[in-house]
Amino acid sequence: MQEVARVEAEIVAADALSAADVAAWRAMQAAEAAFANPLLSVDFAQAVGRVRDDARVAVFRRRDETIGFLPHHRRPGGFARPIGAPFCDYHALVARADAVLPAAEALAAARLGALRLSGLVDPFDAFGCAVQAKIWSHRIVVEGDSAGPYLQALWAQSVNRQKNYRRYTRSLEREAGRLRLVPDDRDPAAFQQLIDWKRAQFERTGLHDFLAVPWAAALMRGLFAHRDARFGGQMVSLYAGERLVAAHFGARAGAWFHPWIAAFDLELRAHSPGMLHQIEAIAAMPAMGITTYDLGAGEDHWKQQFTSAGAWIGAGLAAAPTFAGALARSSERFWMLPPLRAAPVLRRVRNRLDQIAALELTLGGRIEGAAHALTTQRRRQWAA
Numbered sequence: 001m002q003e004v005a006r007v008e009a010e011i012v013a014a015d016a017l018s019a020a021d022v023a024a025w026r027a028m029q030a031a032e033a034a035f036a037n038p039l040l041s042v043d044f045a046q047a048v049g050r051v052r053d054d055a056r057v058a059v060f061r062r063r064d065e066t067i068g069f070l071p072h073h074r075r076p077g078g079f080a081r082p083i084g085a086p087f088c089d090y091h092a093l094v095a096r097a098d099a100v101l102p103a104a105e106a107l108a109a110a111r112l113g114a115l116r117l118s119g120l121v122d123p124f125d126a127f128g129c130a131v132q133a134k135i136w137s138h139r140i141v142v143e144g145d146s147a148g149p150y151l152q153a154l155w156a157q158s159v160n161r162q163k164n165y166r167r168y169t170r171s172l173e174r175e176a177g178r179l180r181l182v183p184d185d186r187d188p189a190a191f192q193q194l195i196d197w198k199r200a201q202f203e204r205t206g207l208h209d210f211l212a213v214p215w216a217a218a219l220m221r222g223l224f225a226h227r228d229a230r231f232g233g234q235m236v237s238l239y240a241g242e243r244l245v246a247a248h249f250g251a252r253a254g255a256w257f258h259p260w261i262a263a264f265d266l267e268l269r270a271h272s273p274g275m276l277h278q279i280e281a282i283a284a285m286p287a288m289g290i291t292t293y294d295l296g297a298g299e300d301h302w303k304q305q306f307t308s309a310g311a312w313i314g315a316g317l318a319a320a321p322t323f324a325g326a327l328a329r330s331s332e333r334f335w336m337l338p339p340l341r342a343a344p345v346l347r348r349v350r351n352r353l354d355q356i357a358a359l360e361l362t363l364g365g366r367i368e369g370a371a372h373a374l375t376t377q378r379r380r381q382w383a384a
Helices: 019-031 042-049 105-107 150-155 163-178 188-205 214-225 268-273 275-287 301-306 324-334 346-357 361-373 378-384
Strands: 006-015 055-062 065-075 079-082 114-120 130-139 179-182 231-240 242-255 254-266 292-297 309-319
Touching: 006 105, 006 301, 006 361, 019 042, 019 065, 019 231, 042 055, 042 065, 042 214, 042 231, 042 242, 105 114, 105 309, 105 324, 114 324, 150 163, 150 275, 163 179, 163 231, 163 242, 163 268, 163 275, 179 275, 188 214, 188 231, 188 242, 188 254, 214 231, 214 242, 214 254, 231 275, 242 275, 254 268, 254 275, 268 275, 275 292, 275 346, 292 301, 309 324
Parallel strands: 079 114, 254 292
Antiparallel strands: 006 055, 055 065, 065 079, 114 309, 130 292, 130 309, 179 231, 231 242, 242 254
16 A cells, blocks of 8 residues: 655735636635635635735645645634635635645644634535534525526425515615616625615624725725626626615625625615515526535525525534644534533624634724623623
């Protein structure tokens, strides 16, 4: 049996990858269907690298041959988070199928103690038992030149759904004007309106305002301004007459669209503009060249209403066989003790603080975010 050569890792700034490494990454992504999401692309890693100084990529090589890439944020103490966290609803060790690259070995080679897993895509089972939970990710998949069969299946699931769609369409058009979908809205004013709606929603519900974080806001603006045949931001907007009533914005690569920001005009909520937007967007998927409209993970009822496909993604903690890895595993086991595991409030607080730590890059920002999370706990429970 041939011995597998030792893997070596080169740590590169995300926006400083060589042309050869960019090409190798793209080839690995194209070769594995599970890696198709735009958030797993080298283009997304480079976009994050332009707005964050701690964005890095571990480039793994064996006998001088590139076999994989792990984009991440390097934090003090050898702890890492997926690149773009918490916007990386999907992340992965993008590698060749024949790489034979266990995550523990990869982390040790990259001089990382541990990596937080929140939306892991792992087709080659590199992370194994590091995955402690599975989360269902919702997707709308429409193939072919018509979304008619998909919509007919939606109508069949609920007697009232198609009636409500027609009723709300008529009522909204009477109040504001004829509905029209703009599949690739490039109007800066419309984009700003969507951001304002979302930030107002955060204020009402007590959630952390990620759009107020400078690097996150810069990432969204940069992606909105950039779009080429391979990758970029896309805004799918629904108008009534000249009035914007609902929109989604996110990243797109090829035929895969992954929106992050979804919001609608609250003054028109009686007409269910969010529901109308989603149905109009589904109908337009073939014309937009989109086959996968990825709504991400979560238990939101509206996602379950519209999706008929999806995939399991992983959550947990991957640790290297090092002292730093052992410390990270000990901390994780503390939160898995029966009294803590059985306390939903503590788990929610812990998850919220973890998200704040991923967003806020300064100690002051983290303290302010933690204080906000604690003082708005009741507001979030009411919103839920």
